[in-house]
């Protein structure tokens with residue numbers, strides 16, 4: 001079996017679970033945050049630094065690696081682990097979402113999606129079979145089924161037709177799964193913001209017995225309370241002995257409230273993306289280091305933080321680097337933001353062990369600020 005999920009305990013205060021996902025490249029302690037390395041690198045951070053930060057798994061993208069450098073190159077390199085020198089688990093997203101969020105001129109049919117590369121405009125086509133061939137070449141430990149992430153908002157009838165096609169595509173992914181012993185294929189539940197369609201999608205996909213289930217179609221601009229409604233009606237329909245992965249979610253508040261609702265895995269570009277413009281997550285909420293008030297502030301970014309950045313550099317120095325567009329500044333804010341979220345998840349796992357996750361959540365929001373993202 002490519003992966004097995006070990007449920008260690010369920011929190012008495014909430015629906016949160018402490019677990020472990022065992023993979024051929026190591027164990028993932030859950031609930032887990034996955035740093036995003038879209039083009040085979042977590043931007044500006046080395047694999048050694050990711051290990052120092054204690055990231056257990058990273059995410060890469062089928063769409064990006066298909067259009068550059070091409071999955072055959074990665075296959076010839078011996079797979080993504082060798083290519084990027086990362087020997088811990090890798091999850092690859094299947095490309096559906098990226099095609100819709102990045103490329104223009106795309107046509108969706110039963111067969112798959114025709115689109116133009118956002119790099120050079122080449123006309124390309126990805127089908128469920130193609131998405132599986134690419135992920136097979138990449139050699140990721142966890143592959144995602146090829147799906148359609150319905151836009152938000154979207155008409156009921158469109159979402160229903162779309163989820164039913166996503167279910168048929170999931171069957172085609174299963175049928176073309178070349179190495180189920182080495183790679184786990186996760187299905188992706190769709191259904192927009194409609195409870196009955198979410199139920200339909202969950203029941204259709206869980207009847208096919210995948211090793212793990214993702215909840216897609218969220219974090220697409222909907223209000224947070226809608227996202228939580230969808231989780232409340234979807235998570236209970238997923239098997240308790242398999243991992244649940246909420247795609248594209250990674251703000252501190254959503255990691256906490258998603259864990260409370262029984263989500264085991266999260267990914268988001270947020271910490272790395274906002275770091276590049278100097279926005280940082282600190283125990284007192286968001287801090288935009290470009291702000292002039294930090295020009296002569298020689299204290300650490302976050303006094304409560306023990307990361308490499310907060311141990312060795314001042315706000316004044318980091319602000320100077322970001323203003324001067326120095327890459328080292330982006331490395332420092334990225335290291336801090338990744339540490340902040342990975343540390344948050346370590347504390348979430350500790351709070352579940354001690355049956356006090358709800359208390360931990362309320363304490364966290366008192367200092368971080370409820371409406372932060």
Ligand SMILES: Nc1nc2cc3nc(NCCc4ccc(CCO)cc4)[nH]c3cc2c(=O)[nH]1
Pocket residue numbers: 093094095096097098144147148149150188215216217218219220247248249268269270273274
């Ligand atoms: N295969 C598949 N992949 C997905 C990836 C997703 N990623 C998201 N949301 C990410 C949203 C997101 C994008 C950028 C930033 C940076 C700061 O603005 C933060 C969040 N939702 C998602 C849904 C799906 C989905 O249904 N299927």
Ligand SMILES: [Zn+2]
Pocket residue numbers: 301302305306307308309310311336339
């Ligand atoms: Zn720090």
